[in-house]
Amino acid sequence: MAWIKKQKLKFEVQERQSERRFVSGESHYYKGKRYLLNVIYHNDAPKVEICNKTYIDLYVRVGSTNEQREKVLTEWYRKRLKGQIPALIDKWQKIIGVEVKDWGIKKMKTKWGTCTIASNRIWLNLELSKKPEHCLEYIIVHEMIHLIERNHSDRFVAYMNKFMPQWHLYKEELNRSMLSHEIWSY
Ligand SMILES: [Zn+2]
Structure with a gap:
């Protein structure tokens, strides 16, 4: 059972890390x-919409390249992440008692x-848009x-333990989603 779980995780990580072509049927988080x-x-401005809680609908012009599709999706992630951050910073400024003058x-x-x-x-990695919100909050x-x-x-x-006692779990969750040869820090 442990072996199967390990193989399954390995596959999932590989799948997530594999080369993306931004075509229908690919998994994106x-x-x-x-x-x-x-x-x-379609013949209109590109856009992205979440559909039926299952699909990311990526609308692009006919003849778009991989790079163009990637760019549209990346900008969507950036915009979504930008929308998530202010409320979280606001919340934690009050709790920790420190002011964030700017973020990016x-x-x-x-x-x-x-x-x-x-x-x-503070600077946040765009990839956090793909992670559960508690992981973004932890960072x-x-x-x-x-x-x-x-x-x-x-x-x-001691500060981490005081403000976010369960931070170990979030750290593990972030590390788990990465290939072992990559060294992630923050
Ligand atoms: Zn650090």
């Missing part, structure tokens, strides 16, 4: 849930989040705690 991509060709979304290869302590700014809290404690010290861990 949003907020931790798997959707099937449905490419629809970046494509990052090996980091879920990062921060600039001097300017109270936001982690980066915000860095604004009061630079290092991953005992003091840092």
